[in-house]
Amino acid sequence: MSEFDLPLPYSGASNDFRSDTFTTPTKEMIEAALTASVGDAVYGEDSDTVLLEKTLAKMAGMEAGLFCVSGTLSNQIALRTHLFQPPYSILCDYRAHIYTHESAGLAILSQAMVVPVIPSNGNYLTLEDIKSHYVPDDGDIHGAPTKIISLENTLHGIVHPLEELVRIKAWCMENNLKLHCDGARIFNAVAQAGVPLRQYGEIFDSISICLSKSIGAPIGSVLVGDLKFVKKANHFRKQQGGGIRQSGMISKMALVCVNGDWKTKLLYSHSLAHSLAAYCKEIGVPLESPADTNFVFIDLAKARMDPDVLVKKGLKYGVKLMGGRVSFHYQISEQSLEKVKLAIGEAFEYSKAHPFNSNGATKIYRSESTEKMDVDGNAIHDVKTYKY
Numbered sequence: 001m002s003e004f005d006l007p008l009p010y011s012g013a014s015n016d017f018r019s020d021t022f023t024t025p026t027k028e029m030i031e032a033a034l035t036a037s038v039g040d041a042v043y044g045e046d047s048d049t050v051l052l053e054k055t056l057a058k059m060a061g062m063e064a065g066l067f068c069v070s071g072t073l074s075n076q077i078a079l080r081t082h083l084f085q086p087p088y089s090i091l092c093d094y095r096a097h098i099y100t101h102e103s104a105g106l107a108i109l110s111q112a113m114v115v116p117v118i119p120s121n122g123n124y125l126t127l128e129d130i131k132s133h134y135v136p137d138d139g140d141i142h143g144a145p146t147k148i149i150s151l152e153n154t155l156h157g158i159v160h161p162l163e164e165l166v167r168i169k170a171w172c173m174e175n176n177l178k179l180h181c182d183g184a185r186i187f188n189a190v191a192q193a194g195v196p197l198r199q200y201g202e203i204f205d206s207i208s209i210c211l212s213k214s215i216g217a218p219i220g221s222v223l224v225g226d227l228k229f230v231k232k233a234n235h236f237r238k239q240q241g242g243g244i245r246q247s248g249m250i251s252k253m254a255l256v257c258v259n260g261d262w263k264t265k266l267l268y269s270h271s272l273a274h275s276l277a278a279y280c281k282e283i284g285v286p287l288e289s290p291a292d293t294n295f296v297f298i299d300l301a302k303a304r305m306d307p308d309v310l311v312k313k314g315l316k317y318g319v320k321l322m323g324g325r326v327s328f329h330y331q332i333s334e335q336s337l338e339k340v341k342l343a344i345g346e347a348f349e350y351s352k353a354h355p356f357n358s359n360g361a362t363k364i365y366r367s368e369s370t371e372k373m374d375v376d377g378n379a380i381h382d383v384k385t386y387k388y
């Protein structure tokens with residue numbers, strides 16, 4: 001018994017639908033770490049870290065890469081590096097992670113205004129959406145001119161159509177705007193759309209490629225771009241405390257994933273998501289967006305479904321949920337898929353008898369809250385013990 005109050009040992013991600021960040025390192029990754037290089041990566045002396053950076057840069061057809069301990073750090077230093085003289089703004093989708101889930105980093109590190117845009121088609125930004133919301137640098141001293149268009153591919157699991165990206169890129173070049181990609185799930189887009197990473201590299205000025213999401217590395221992202229950009233991003237990485245010393249072990253583990261058959265792993269996770277989406281359609285559970293890849297977003301508002309009830313139905317069947325987003329990754333078992341279908345089906349039936357109207361902020365990923373009351377007026381405090 002530990003003297004400290006520790007979390008219970010994690011029992012594995014086969015039933016964990018909260019996010020694709022919950023995958024656990026495999027024996028192959030851990031064994032690879034045992035023979036990793038051990039140089040000081042701040043001085044560029046760790047060969048496995050440099051190998052990882054060069055491998056990703058080559059895959060994306062970019063000049064250079066920079067290892068970052070998180071996608072948040074990678075995004076934030078990328079956007080900061082593209083910016084020079086405030087006032088300026090960054091245009092992105094209103095659901096973008098850089099806007100909703102990076103702790104106001106753009107306001108603090110970059111002193112940037114964000115222009116969040118609701119896509120007119122409900123799924124992904126078009127050039128028309130961008131044109132009608134961007135702030136031109138025309139000397140009007142009231143504005144914060146747009147300097148970067150930051151897209152996310154995939155965003156909420158939606159693949160951004162290549163032809164739309166090409167249109168946006170051409171317009172950005174004409175208007176001297178940078179185009180960044182939050183590629184936390186770019187590998188999912190590559191696998192599903194059959195578009196090589198190199199083709200996305202021809203479109204974007206920078207891509208933040210997460211390795212710790214669907215392809216299953218335990219830690220890390222690689223920011224890719226031209227050499228001058230990556231050198232300056234490295235400066236901001238150090239400033240933000242992201243200079244990590246002997247990173248060879250985690251880089252070697254990530255290389256196992258990058259050099260492995262990630263496409264098969266991702267397409268497996270997509271097949272599970274597609275199965276759940278079909279089930280939801282079959283029983284009438286409304287979805288918020290198309291399940292192109294590894295996410296199924298239940299439209300809780302339209303379903304009048306209490307996310308906390310959904311989470312608890314999940315616990316009843318031994319699967320972990322966080323709210324209306326059901327996340328798939330390669331470690332999810334087919335047995336767990338059947339259990340999550342049962343949980344969603346029961347939560348949906350419950351919502352028909354107990355329609356729920358959210359009385360608080362709409363949180364994209366998390367929905368547990370102790371402020372919520374159940375339909376009988378009882379406070380929902382403990383997810384695990386709450387029974388109904």
Ligand SMILES: Cc1ncc(COP(=O)(O)O)c(C=O)c1O
Nearest residue numbers: 021070071072073097152182184
């Ligand atoms: C779309 C997207 N971008 C960026 C990130 C940030 O990655 P990290 O959690 O490694 O900071 C996440 C979450 O993990 C994400 O979902």
Ligand SMILES: C[C@@H](O)[C@H](N)C(=O)O
Nearest residue numbers: 018019020021101365
């Ligand atoms: C919560 C969020 O930051 C994380 N990227 C996820 O998708 O789970």
